[in-house]
Every structure is written in structure tokens, then in C-alpha cells.
Amino acid sequence: MKTKMRSAVLYGKEDVRIEAVEVPSPGEGEVLIRIESAATCGTDLKVFHRGGHARMLRPPTLFGHEFSGVIEAVGEGTNFKVGQRVACHNSAPCRECFYCNRAQYSLCENLLFLNGAFAEFIKVPEPIVALNLHLLPDHLPFDEACLMEPLSCVVHGVERTPMIVGDKVVVIGDGAIGQMFVWLLSMRGMEVIHIGSHSHRLETGRSFGASQSLNYRETEHLVDKIRRILNSGRGADVVIECTGKPQVWEAALQMSRPGGKVNLFGGCPRDTKFSVSTETIHYNEVALSGVFHTTPQYVKQALELLSAHSGKLRPLLSCELPLSELHRAFELMDDRKAFKVSIRNE
Ligand SMILES: [Zn+2]
């Protein structure tokens, strides 16, 4: 068994180095996974540019959180076995706090996050092994299995937004998360109108089922236009915001019809605010909800979706690069040339 492994270490703003670090050994209830595939995510890109994350990561730190692989070693007291193919989620709730007792797991006061996917091996702590580590069906490739984490957040977002078949749903955002919303909502029988800023990405949205797409850079009076074309001038039944910009949150609210629902899914930078007219909420009865992260039940559902529709979300894995070219992966994402990059070990 190897004692050293190659791993990406984040030292600060845009300073990530591939280094030899100790291979961790699994304790009670833990497992060690040999990583077969890891995927970059918008959160990683933010962390890379900012040099950390207030709650999740303080440099120097291992990072990367979407991964799949093969069990390399197990600690005592787990049912997992060496050699099993698995996908692992990046967090677990504590099952003990005020919110966990109310089944509001995404609000868990002790939510445990796991980072270190851009490496040869990763040790998974007991709460994640117990709740969010899953065996992969044979036909599901490792790289697609990495989509379990982001897709589980999207499933959470959909389940928490009441809607009925045929509803006209506006999805704002053409990154990987926006695309997954387009895909899942279309599959569930909604009429999806997709808004983004890159025509090649909006094309992907149409291939995922969007019935119409609008490039906001090329559309004047976008909010008015959306209202005009939906429900005879009333606006959208549901709006899902996936960009995380306060001004887009405001636009999302303005696109809703009276009685509509707005899911503010994209997390905005800290200490930001947005404004909404009192009329929108009171007289127009627009319902607002914020939805954060995910919970174990949606992680399971996400893996079931990936298994049942293997290959369908592959366009979101834009290319594959070796660990040594992680920098390049972030460049491709910055330039909007990649939704996600699959990182493999050499
Ligand atoms: Zn992610």
C-alpha cells in the first residue's frame, strides 16, 4: 500500500499546487477511496479565485468535492468492502441538532463537509459513510457518478418548489446547475423557458428539453418580454434563479405571475441584499423560497436518476484532464468553455 499520494493543495488565491501528501488511513466507521474521477464545480472555481471559503475551506487545504472511485481500505464497523465502486457525497448532517430533529437536514448546525477530491485517495468520515456513500451500479461510469452531488442539490430545489405538470417555469442560469434544472423539470412535464448569456450553452439547454431560450445579452427588456409571452401577459408560474446575483434575484421576482413561486437557488456573495416590492409579496402573493444544498434522501434520488438516465447528462462533463492540469480546468471554466471538467489521476 502506498504511503504518499499526489494531491492538490490550495494555498491561497489562485495558488494551487500538486504535492505529495500522506495517504490517510481509515479509522472506525471510515473508508479510504481510490479516486477514479473527480469533477470541478462552480464552487471550486469560486474557492480557487477567492483562496478559500468562509465555512468550508481555510488554506492550506485539500480541495475538490465531487468524486467517485473504488474502496481501497475500510475501518472497523462499516459494511463496505474493498473493491466496491462507489460515489460519495460531500457532506453529512449530524442527526442530533435542533434542525436534524426536525428533519431540516440542510440547516444542520454541524453539517460536515468533505474536501480533497483532487487527489489519488480520500478518507471519508463516518457520518458521510453512514448516510451518503453509495454503491454504483455497474453500468454507471465513474465520471457521470460525480454528478450525484450537484444533481442532488437540484433535486432538492425541485422538490421544495411546488408545481404542477405543464407549469411554465423560467430557469435563469446556463451553468451546470441551471442545465440540470432544465433537464429535470422538462422530464417532469414542465414547460421550461431557459435564460442564459451564452448561445452555445442555451443550445445545451434546448437539448435537455427547454422549449424556449433567451440570451439576456441580446434581449432588451427581458423581464417585460418574459411576462408578455407567459400566461397571456401574467408571467411565469415558477422562476428558478441559479446565478447567485442579487440583481438577478430581483429580476426573477419580477418575472413571476401573481400567485407564482420563486426559488432563489443561487447563493449570493456574503453581506449582499436585494429588494422586492411589498406589493409583489402581499397583493400578488408571490411566494419566495431559498433552497440550500441538499439532504441524504435527495442524494439517493440523484443517484437513481443518474442510473436510470445514464449518458443523458454527459454533455455537462465537457472534457477530461489529468490532475496536474487542474489550473487549466479552472481556465476552461472561467472562459465558459467547460461546464465541468473531469479530473483523472495519471
Ligand atoms: Zn459541487
Ligand SMILES: [Zn+2]
Ligand atoms: Zn444536525
